Amino acid sequence: MQNLTLTWQTSGGASAVLFAAAYAAKRVRRPSLASFLREAGTLLVLFTLWQLVGHLSVMSTDHALDRASWIHRTELQLGLPDEADWQRAVTPYPVLVRAANYYYASMHFAVMIAVLLWVFVRHRARYAWVRNTVVVTTAVCLLIQFIPVAPPRMLPGNGFVDVAAEYGQSVYGGAVGGVVVADQLSAMPSVHVAWCVLAAVAVITVSRSGWRWLVVLHPLLTVWVVVVTANHFWADGLVGVLILLLAYASQRVARQVSRGRRAGGAPRAGAPEARTTPARAPAGR
DSSP states (O other), X not given: OOSXXXXXXXXXXXXXXXXXXXXXXXXXXXXXXXXXXXXXXXXXXXXXXXXXXXXXXXXXGGGHHHHHHHHHHHHHHTTOOOHHHHHHHHTTOHHHHXXXXXXHHHHHHHHHHHHHHHHHHHOHHHHHHHHHHHHHHHHHHHHHTTSOBXXXXXXXXXXOOOHHHHTTOOSSOOOBTTBOOXXXXXXXXXXXXXXXXXXXXXXXXXXXXXXXXXXXXXXXXXXXXXXXXXXXXXXXXXXXXXHHHHHHHHHXXXXXXXXXXXXXXXXXXXXXXXXXXXXXXXXXX
């Protein structure tokens, strides 16, 4: 199973084509089309960076497994449920395992694209807020992922199983010559969890339909899926949500600062306006 069948080279080239098309549309005075193409190009850039960051690291990959073991050990010491127990409860049911693998591989990106497209078409005034949240959250997650951390499925000694590999559904390349490929070592934080919560918040905030609360099922399912497939620890998801909250907070502060600057340039409430008294004509003699 391929993760959207897009390499970082393919998605990067596609984003460049979209940006060029957006520029052309702007030149022929098609602002709506230009805006749509530009936003699509921006999303592909994010996807390109996500694919690329797994191949790069600012630290050695030698201790990625040690970091994962430390996370698991610390969670257990804090009293969090053991993810391995959750996975063992599912592995006897192949249908559930296969469904979880498919959900992990496809739904995070599919749902995010659908939400962004819906907001762009139906609620354009709120689109910038949603898109900026995606950009900030993803960028911060990618920066942290430069520090290699292995996913739970790489810790068989801790009781985890790589169920995607067992069922031939892995979205990652296998080890080459016994060496783990670096793009599997970006488990912390979980972009899957950050995006699913972001999508749910966007739908609940923007929509006024009573059905909007059904979107809460997406983050609930995603958290269950990333755990039972042993792709993430609880901590990966918690850090992802924390980054999302910081993205919301940073946008709120930015808006307040912007409003303060605009208010500073306007006359203060209750302040007397400057008056210009016309000069009197000299009295005639």
